[in-house]
Every structure is written in C-alpha cells, then in structure tokens.
Amino acid sequence: MSTTPTEVLAFPNIKAIISDNGTAEVIVAGNSRVVPAGETLQDLRDNALALVVAEARTLQRPVRVRIEDPEGHGELIVHPDGNVESVSYEPRPARRRTGASTAAAPKVSDTAPAAAPVVKPEPAQPVVERQPWPPLAVDTLPAEEAAPASEAPQEAVEADAPVTRRSLKETSFLVSAPVLEPATQGWRGTLTRLGFRMDPSAEELSEREDIRTVSQHWPGPRTIAVVNRKGGANKTPTVVMLSAILARYSGAATVAWDNNESQGTLGWRTEKGAHDRSVLDLIDSSTELLSPSTNAAEIAKFVHHQTADKFDVLRSDENEEGDHEVTAEEVDIAHQVLTRYYRLVIMDSGNTARAANWRRMIDHTNQLVVPVTAIEDRAEAARLTLQTLESRGGHDAELARNAVVIVSESTDAKRSMTGDALKRAKAEAQRIADGFEPFVRAVVRIPYDPALVNGPIRYEALQPATQRAWLAAAAAVAKGF
Incomplete structure (x- = not known):
C-alpha cells in the first residue's frame, strides 16, 4: 500500500531515536517511551517500529515518524497494518582515519632540476569504512594514528609555573545551612510569641518540608492522571484537592481537566464560570489557541476559574445527547493546548481503562495517582487498575510502580459515627493502605x-486535620516531578 506523504498528518509529532550507546526511544507528542533492548542495531530498529505501529493502530491511520540512528536520519510513513514506506533517508558521511589526512609528502628526485621538481603523485589513501556499531570516533583511533603532540613542552610549562596561593574560587563567606525559623505552632509557638524563642516540633518541621516540596517549580509542564476503574473511588475530590494545594503553594498555572470519555462530574463539584464551554470547544479552537499571536488570556474563554483555590477547570462535554466520546487524537490536541498555557495539568478520568482517551491520557502522564475509599471493592478496582498498567510494560508499568495511592476513610460514613464504628472505619483504611504499600x-x-461528600469542594471548608493530610498527599505527588 502506497501513500502520498502529504496525505499523512504530521500530528502527533513522532520520533524514533537510536543512540550510539545501544539504547533507543520513541517520542510521541513529547512523551518518551523506552524501546526494548536488542542485540543488534536492526533489532532496535524493529522494536522501535513496533511501538510506532501500535501508535498507528491506536489512531487508526498512517503516521509520519522521523528516524535517527548511528547510520543516518530520515522519515518514514508507518501504517496500522505494519507496512512501512520510506519518504527520505540520508546516511551519515563516512569518517576518514586521521592518518589519511597526514600522509607523508612525496619524495623529489635528487637528479631533477631544482626549478622543475618531478613529483610522482601517491595513490589516494583509501577511506576507511565507518564501523556499523559504534561509529569510529577520533578519540577511539589507535595511538599511532592520532598524531599525539610531544608531552615534553607541557611538562616544561608545568615545571616553570609559579607557586600561587589557593584560588578565591575555592572558598565562600556565605552560610550554607539555612537558619531555622522559630516555632509558630502549638505551645512552642505560644512561647515564641511571648518572647521565648523555641525550636519547632517534629510535626511542624514535617509540615514545613511538605510545604517546601509543593511550592517548588520544575522545568517544563507536568501531567498528573488520577485513575481508578471503579466509580465512587474519590477521583474527583482528589483532582480538586491536588489542584487547589499545588496551585495555592507553588503559584504555578494549574488546570484540572475532566477527561471522562463522555460526561464527567468535575464540573458539578467545582465553581462554574460565566460561560458553558467544555473540552470540545477548546479542541475546536485549538488552531487559534496554538497560534503564536494568540494572547495567553484567551484560554479563559474555555476554562472555569476557581476564585478561592486559584486553579482552572476544563469541563467535559455536557450536551444533552451525551453521544460524543473523546478520541485519542482529541486528547493529544487538548493536551498540547493546555501545556502551552499551564505548567501543571491534573486529569480526572472515566472508569474504562480500555477507552482510547483513557489510554492516551496515560501516554501523556508524568505521575499517576490512584485514589481509593476504604471499601474493599474500590480497593480491588484500584489494584486491578495498577495491575493492568503494569502488565502493559514500558511507560505504563513505570507509572504503576511509582504511583501514589491515596486512601480516604469511607465517604459512606455518617457524621454521627462514634466509638467502635469509627475505629473499624480507621482500621479498614489502614489495612488497605498497608496492602498497597509494597507495590507503589x-x-x-x-x-x-x-x-468532601457533597456539593462544591473548597479547600478552606476542610477540617485542619484533613487539610494537613491532603498537603502530605500533594507533597508525595510533587516528589515524582
């Protein structure tokens, strides 16, 4: 099957890179996927193309891929059926040995007239073929071909160098350790305010460290996916709380995105703006939003700002028919737009790990968060979610191993619960937490x-102990950045 290159979309941007050190990666829309190792260069090429074929099958259309390996670079068209067409390929120029450029000068005949020396040209030195793996580099040539300079002059220079004092670069008058601020909480804080300087407690130091962690900035955008295949597992409250804490403390532009394949509830639990636009409207306007001339404030037409908690919400489609399912390519487009305007993207999700938008969300994810309420079927669904990702290998498995699991005491509990009932609820939450501990x-x-049970979710409405717990959860997530 032949395809005209101009007929194949250049989106998403795909690169297959094979390095000289024997490793390879496939980069799809800025997300790197490690290519399984191979014994030969051709094995690495085959393994990389297998990942690109899987991408073409996901999109159900041919894709373009830029290729780079130790032998050259070019462009291919890869079809969902595994057929590969070459658009262009340019081999790397062969390297010459150093000795080829330093051949001895030809001798002049002793009997020839001085004014017209007869020179017999030497045959051209053969070009040494570049080794297929690794490429021949100047610093790997034999010692006799590298034409090393004599070491004697350098030794003489070192011998004549005057003895000097230590360089001022080797010292500093700055204090390296930060000054510990006095206590502000508890009885220690009370005594400090009365004029008795007290060191903070271990609990206050731990809270300060969590605040420092969530307040940091990092290079480039980050994407968090909040997933559990079971409904009622606390996914939406988790998205709201992580967004609020990270936006409040870091000051980074943060958006919570409802990536439900049809209609999600994130918009119901957060503040609504002065419009009804959703992710589909943002996708329709993606060309304008990605234009270099578009002002950054234009994104406000499509998101709903949370005035107290300082983050934005991108709602899922809420049309009455509810018949549109977000595709993998639409996820790519929306993610490209959001990562232009936001440093932090936190994605809510549906309950179908097989859905195209769910799987594409995982491809864009830097940190996985798995919320679960202390009910055994929610915990089992969380385990199956992690198991599914781990079984897929590569990037998915790495996300599962580095996941953060957030166990909430049952939201089915009543405010009137006391005594033994509360103890049982806490014990069940601890049992589930201990069960996940070895695997994430x-x-x-x-x-x-x-x-957190009903209505709009606000950080300031939480009890102090709950705020502190969510701060710890956000810090655990931020450590994965």
Missing part, C-alpha cells in the same frame, strides 16, 4: 471529612 512509591491516608 507512596501511600497517604485521608481522614473522613463531610466537606
């Missing part, structure tokens, strides 16, 4: 709070 990077427990 971090597990954080969140106490029950009625402010």
Whole structure:
C-alpha cells in the first residue's frame, strides 16, 4: 500500500531515536517511551517500529515518524497494518582515519632540476569504512594514528609555573545551612510569641518540608492522571484537592481537566464560570489557541476559574445527547493546548481503562495517582487498575510502580459515627493502605471529612486535620516531578 506523504498528518509529532550507546526511544507528542533492548542495531530498529505501529493502530491511520540512528536520519510513513514506506533517508558521511589526512609528502628526485621538481603523485589513501556499531570516533583511533603532540613542552610549562596561593574560587563567606525559623505552632509557638524563642516540633518541621516540596517549580509542564476503574473511588475530590494545594503553594498555572470519555462530574463539584464551554470547544479552537499571536488570556474563554483555590477547570462535554466520546487524537490536541498555557495539568478520568482517551491520557502522564475509599471493592478496582498498567510494560508499568495511592476513610460514613464504628472505619483504611504499600512509591491516608461528600469542594471548608493530610498527599505527588 502506497501513500502520498502529504496525505499523512504530521500530528502527533513522532520520533524514533537510536543512540550510539545501544539504547533507543520513541517520542510521541513529547512523551518518551523506552524501546526494548536488542542485540543488534536492526533489532532496535524493529522494536522501535513496533511501538510506532501500535501508535498507528491506536489512531487508526498512517503516521509520519522521523528516524535517527548511528547510520543516518530520515522519515518514514508507518501504517496500522505494519507496512512501512520510506519518504527520505540520508546516511551519515563516512569518517576518514586521521592518518589519511597526514600522509607523508612525496619524495623529489635528487637528479631533477631544482626549478622543475618531478613529483610522482601517491595513490589516494583509501577511506576507511565507518564501523556499523559504534561509529569510529577520533578519540577511539589507535595511538599511532592520532598524531599525539610531544608531552615534553607541557611538562616544561608545568615545571616553570609559579607557586600561587589557593584560588578565591575555592572558598565562600556565605552560610550554607539555612537558619531555622522559630516555632509558630502549638505551645512552642505560644512561647515564641511571648518572647521565648523555641525550636519547632517534629510535626511542624514535617509540615514545613511538605510545604517546601509543593511550592517548588520544575522545568517544563507536568501531567498528573488520577485513575481508578471503579466509580465512587474519590477521583474527583482528589483532582480538586491536588489542584487547589499545588496551585495555592507553588503559584504555578494549574488546570484540572475532566477527561471522562463522555460526561464527567468535575464540573458539578467545582465553581462554574460565566460561560458553558467544555473540552470540545477548546479542541475546536485549538488552531487559534496554538497560534503564536494568540494572547495567553484567551484560554479563559474555555476554562472555569476557581476564585478561592486559584486553579482552572476544563469541563467535559455536557450536551444533552451525551453521544460524543473523546478520541485519542482529541486528547493529544487538548493536551498540547493546555501545556502551552499551564505548567501543571491534573486529569480526572472515566472508569474504562480500555477507552482510547483513557489510554492516551496515560501516554501523556508524568505521575499517576490512584485514589481509593476504604471499601474493599474500590480497593480491588484500584489494584486491578495498577495491575493492568503494569502488565502493559514500558511507560505504563513505570507509572504503576511509582504511583501514589491515596486512601480516604469511607465517604459512606455518617457524621454521627462514634466509638467502635469509627475505629473499624480507621482500621479498614489502614489495612488497605498497608496492602498497597509494597507495590507503589507512596501511600497517604485521608481522614473522613463531610466537606468532601457533597456539593462544591473548597479547600478552606476542610477540617485542619484533613487539610494537613491532603498537603502530605500533594507533597508525595510533587516528589515524582
């Protein structure tokens, strides 16, 4: 099957790069995927193309891919059926040995007239073929061909160098350790305010460290995916709380995106702006939003700002028919727009791990968060979600191993729960948290709070203990950046 190159979209941008050190990666829309190792260069090429074919099958159309390897670079068209067409390929120029450019000068005949020396040209030195792996580099040539300079002059220079004092670059008058600020909380804080300087407690130091962690900036945008295949697992409250805390403390432009394949509830639990636009409107206007001449404030036409918690919300489609399912390519477009305007993208998700938009979300994810309420079917769904990602290998498996699991005490609990019932609820939350501990990077427990159960979610409406727990959860997530 032949395809005219101009008929194949250049979106998403795909590169297959094979390095001289024997490693390879496929980069799709800025997201790197490690290529399985191979014994030969051709093995690496085949493994890289297998990933590109999978991408073409996901999009259900041919894709363009730029290729770079130790032998050259070019462009291919890869079809969903595995057929590959070459658009262009330019081999790297062969390297010459150093000795080829330093051949001895030809001898002049002793009997020839001085004014007209007869010179017999030497045959051209053959070009040494470049080794297929690794490429022949000047610094790997034999010692006799590298034409090293005599070391004697350097030794003489070093011997004549005058003895000097230590360089001023080797010292500093700045204090390296930060000054510990006095306590501000508890009885220690009370005594400090009365004029008795007290060091902070271990609890206050831990809170300060979590604040420092969530307040940092990092190079480039980051995407967090909040996933669980079971409904009612606290996904939406988790998205709202992480967005609020990271936006408040870091000051980074943050957007919460409802990536439900049809219609999600993030818009119901957050503040609505002065319009009804959703992710589909943003996708329709993506060309304008990605134009270099578009002002950054134009994104406000499509998102809903949270006035107290300082982040924006991109709602899912809410048309009455609800018949549009977001595709993988639409996720690519929306993600490209959002990462131009925001440093932090936090994605809510649906319950179908097989959906095209769910799987594409994972491709863009830097940090995975798995929320779960302390109910066994929600916990089992969380386990299956992680197991599914781990079984896929590569980037998906790495996300599962470095996931943060957030265990909330059951939102089905009643405010009137006391005594043994509360103890059982806390014990069940601890049991589930302990069960996930060996398999993920971090597990954080969140106490029950009625402010998270119904209606719009606001950070300031939470009890202090709940705010502190969510701060710890956000810090655990930020450590993955």
